[in-house]
Amino acid sequence: MDEQLLASGAPPTGRELRWQDEAARALLEAQVRAKERPEPPAAPGPGLRSSPSERVPQWASDETAAQVGPDTSWRAHERPIHNWEGTPGVVNNQTYVPPSTRYPSPGKRLFRALKRFVGNFFGGLWRFTKLLTLTALFIAVAWVALGYLAPGITSEAGRLLGASGITGNLTSPVAPVYAGIKPSDAGSTDGQTPPPGVDETDHRLGTPVPVTTKSNSYAFMSAGTDQPYVSYDPCRPIHYVVRPTNAPAGGDQAIADAVAAVSRATGFVFINDGLTNEAPSADRPDFQPERYGNRWAPVLFAWESQPEQSKFTENLLPGTETTLGLGGSTAVTVDDKDPTYVTGQVRLNAAELGTMARAPGGFGTITAVVKHELAHVVGLDHVPDPTQLMAATITDQVHDFGAGDLTGLAMLGTGECKPSL
Secondary structure, X not given: OHHHHHHHOOOOOHHHHHXXXXXXXXXXXXXXXXXXXXXXXXXXXXXXXXXXXXXXOHHHHHXXXXXXXXOOOOOOOOOOOOOOOOOOEEEOOEEEOOHHHHOOOHHHHHHHHHHHHHHHHHHHHHHHHHHHHHHHHHHHHHHHXXXXXXXXXXXXXXXXXXHHOOOOOOOEEOOOOOOOEOOOOOOOOOOOOOOOOOOOOOOOOOOOOOOOXXXXXXXXXXXXXXXXXXXXXXXXXXXXXXXOOOOOOOHHHHHHHHHHHHHHHHOOOEEEEEEOOOOOOOOOOOEOHHHHOOOEOOEEEEEEOOOOOOOOOOOOOOOOOOOOEEEEEEEEOOOOOOOEEEEEEEEEEHHHHHHHHHOOOHHHHHHHHHHHHHHHHHOEOOEOOOOOOOXXXXXXXXOOOOHHHHXXXXXXXXXXXXXXX
């Protein structure tokens, strides 16, 4: 039937197609099974171990090929050697190192840690010190170089820093000079004296302003025999002159304000004799009739430059100190009485005070300097109290006389009249 259908050329039916597929699938499966069928085991060769079923294990073939005996190391495994005496032993052909040899003792570990810490600390400190030193050296060199190239900038910058409080108080020692006693029965040391009693009155010309809060924070330049201080004659006026050379802006007003403050505190009467061209000096004559007439030379106010006075420096680094002024008087003795001041000098650092005058609040500071020096002239000395204007250093916080200053100035204005002087 099938052959007839195929020969006739008629198309196969669905059943015929299924038969063809099943026949092809059966043939393919038979071929696969034929490939997977294991070959019969070969007869064991000579010297090979085999099982009763004549199968040769793989390990037997490998053993015969390598001609080595079976691995029995697992049967002869050595146990670790426990060596409690701390001496090296052998464990499985390896050297045994006791813990005491492998790890240092706690003391050694602590010592090594401290050694590392100290080394790191001092090494870092040394590096920081070198860096700080080099930085400071660089700043100093730069500041000095800038001072030579533009001195006004460094001086003004240093003063502004001090005035603003960045570098603290603006301190400058103010040392009195020309103070002391020059005893002479004849008057001045050069043998010439003015007529006695010039400008003398029979009473004190003024009265010190009453001190509401008294203090013992004061000191006198010199002491007499009958009184604990040396001062001017309160029964005659104190004349003064001003050398205007090198004076900063506002310098005349600073002198006028200082004179007024000292006059109120002492009761002394000051008379301004005007300007002069006299230069200050350490050996200034106290009697100069050719210049000032037949009387004691007036007190001299002068603004000095650094060439005139070597103590007056300028353009220093911020925080350093310089002398801002010098002040003091000359005393003479007559009739074996206590010495009396007859003239004096106030010498002011023109460069530094001029720079201070241009800074904010600078006028108050330079006025305080003039007050300080004029107080030296009338007889006050330094005190170790920073709240007083007569402290050895001035600050930009103290511009007026303190309680101790006023107490001492009031005493200086109550001395004896000296008509024979």
